[in-house]
Amino acid sequence: MTLRTNIGENYEIRDASLKDEGLKTMQWAESRMPVLQLIRKRFAKEKPLQSVRIGACLHVTKETSQLCEAWIAGGAEVHLCASNPLSTQDDITAALVARGVNVFAWKFMDTEGYYRSIGNVIKSRPHITIDDGADLVSILHKLKRGEGGEDIEVIKKIIGKERDFIDGVWAGAEETTTGIIRLKSMAKEGALLYPILATNSSPCKTLYDNVYGTGQSSIDGILRATADLIASKVFVVAGYGHCGKGVAMRAKGMGARRVIVTETEPHAALQAVMEGMEVMPMHEACKIADIIITATGNKDVVRKEHFETMKNECLVCNTGHFNVEINIPDLEKMASVKVRIRPFVDQYQLPDGRKINLLGEGRLINLAAAEGHSSEVMDLSFALQALATEYIVKNKENFTKIGGKVVEIPENIDNNVAYLKCDALAITLEKMTPEQEKYISSWRSGT
Numbered sequence: 162m163t164l165r166t167n168i169g170e171n172y173e174i175r176d177a178s179l180k181d182e183g184l185k186t187m188q189w190a191e192s193r194m195p196v197l198q199l200i201r202k203r204f205a206k207e208k209p210l211q212s213v214r215i216g217a218c219l220h221v222t223k224e225t226s227q228l229c230e231a232w233i234a235g236g237a238e239v240h241l242c243a244s245n246p247l248s249t250q251d252d253i254t255a256a257l258v259a260r261g262v263n264v265f266a267w268k269f270m271d272t273e274g275y276y277r278s279i280g281n282v283i284k285s286r287p288h289i290t291i292d293d294g295a296d297l298v299s300i301l302h303k304l305k306r307g308e309g310g311e312d313i314e315v316i317k318k319i320i321g322k323e324r325d326f327i328d329g330v331w332a333g334a335e336e337t338t339t340g341i342i343r344l345k346s347m348a349k350e351g352a353l354l355y356p357i358l359a360t361n362s363s364p365c366k367t368l369y370d371n372v373y374g375t376g377q378s379s380i381d382g383i384l385r386a387t388a389d390l391i392a393s394k395v396f397v398v399a400g401y402g403h404c405g406k407g408v409a410m411r412a413k414g415m416g417a418r419r420v421i422v423t424e425t426e427p428h429a430a431l432q433a434v435m436e437g438m439e440v441m442p443m444h445e446a447c448k449i450a451d452i453i454i455t456a457t458g459n460k461d462v463v464r465k466e467h468f469e470t471m472k473n474e475c476l477v478c479n480t481g482h483f484n485v486e487i488n489i490p491d492l493e494k495m496a497s498v499k500v501r502i503r504p505f506v507d508q509y510q511l512p513d514g515r516k517i518n519l520l521g522e523g524r525l526i527n528l529a530a531a532e533g534h535s536s537e538v539m540d541l542s543f544a545l546q547a548l549a550t551e552y553i554v555k556n557k558e559n560f561t562k563i564g565g566k567v568v569e570i571p572e573n574i575d576n577n578v579a580y581l582k583c584d585a586l587a588i589t590l591e592k593m594t595p596e597q598e599k600y601i602s603s604w605r606s607g608t
């Protein structure tokens with residue numbers, strides 16, 4: 162179904178009349194993101210992003226609105242599109258348009274709308290790209306390589322004949338694990354044409370957003386979609402990376418009877434076991450699961466052979482970036498009836514009478530059915546993104562020379578964000594005495 166949108170010269174959103182609601186929601190996020198507000202205030206004074214065009218493909222949430230406000234305060238021109246068809250908060254888009262951001266995003270956008278929106282961001286000729294999942298970078302490269310495809314056909318209608326938008330890009334930054342994996346594989350094959358800062362790989366991102374952000378918001382998504390009880394359930398988490406670890410930890414805290422992890426890597430499996438989780442393959446876990454959530458970044462983690470043996474009424478969902486972890490076509494083929502039983506639950510009835518509940522169309526459940534990570538944790542991630550943008554502008558000459566590499570954010574920038582967050586949370590750190598500093602940095606003293 163194609164939804165009606167409000168279209169203006171510099172926006173396409175669901176409903177501009179949601180502005181006041183959006184502005185209130187933005188205030189809610191603002192007061193929970195103190196580090197980003199400090200950066201925004203400094204940007205407003207120093208204008209480090211004057212006349213810089215930022216093209217961003219992110220989840221369009223109340224937290225993202227605060228990153229946009231910081232960019233605008235710094236003097237940037239911002240064009241924003243969605244990084245997922247289900248993750249946009251429509252009141253926020255309306256408020257952002259009123260705040261001077263060029264927004265192309267609405268919740269439940271179809272594939273055509275998704276690519277049209279990316280096309281509108283590309284048309285603005287960004288100097289810097291900010292991605293969550295690398296779709297914007299990937300399309301810019303496809304255009305440059307002269308490739309075709311469903312996405313490019315849609316985008317051509319927006320941008321016309323030109324293909325070389327990439328030449329005007331200085332550098333970019335990437336928000337999420339899946340994006341980093343895609344970009345590193347592009348860089349390895351020599352296909353990446355400009356440098357990308359790996360925001361996701363910084364400690365201030367991975368250690369908090371990926372673990373505690375994903376952990377809480379994924380449970381939040383499951384609860385908002387189903388209103389079910391976690392206590393007493395057998396809860397299966399596929400993948401024990403940072404995200405899976407967070408989800409498993411929170412499922413345990415909510416009283417799940419058993420938390421079972423599936424893993425392909427020995428260290429991750431060992432860590433899970435030492436954290437008190439069980440580890441077994443999916444073909445065993447799926448037979449006893451009440452709830453299954455995927456967090457692997459890989460495809461077909463839950464597929465036909467698993468649906469065949471699942472318990473009646475099992476909940477299946479995903480918190481990885483793309484909707485490939487659950488093989489939905491398999492489920493579609495197997496089911497005799499499909500009912501949208503609640504807004505974010507599709508119930509598939511199998512010929513043998515069992516029902517399987519797919520949440521959020523297999524897209525990231527935390528953003529589809531809930532509001533993504535909480536503002537307090539996105540404060541760290543988006544403080545990094547704001548500083549990454551400033552870093553790119555300051556080092557523009559260098560960035561335009563280094564070519565297609567995935568680059569870490571400098572340690573001092575990451576540390577600075579961590580110190581500011583400690584301050585904001587009134588965490589007082591211990592100070593080393595001069596003797597301690599000397600001792601800890603020397604190798605001479607021992608037993």
Ligand code: RBV
Pocket residue numbers: 220222223224225293294336337338370482525532533534535539542
């Ligand atoms: N994420 N953004 C939000 N509230 O804006 N929530 C989650 C938000 C990001 C998060 O940083 C993660 O890396 C990515 O979404 C997954 O696509």
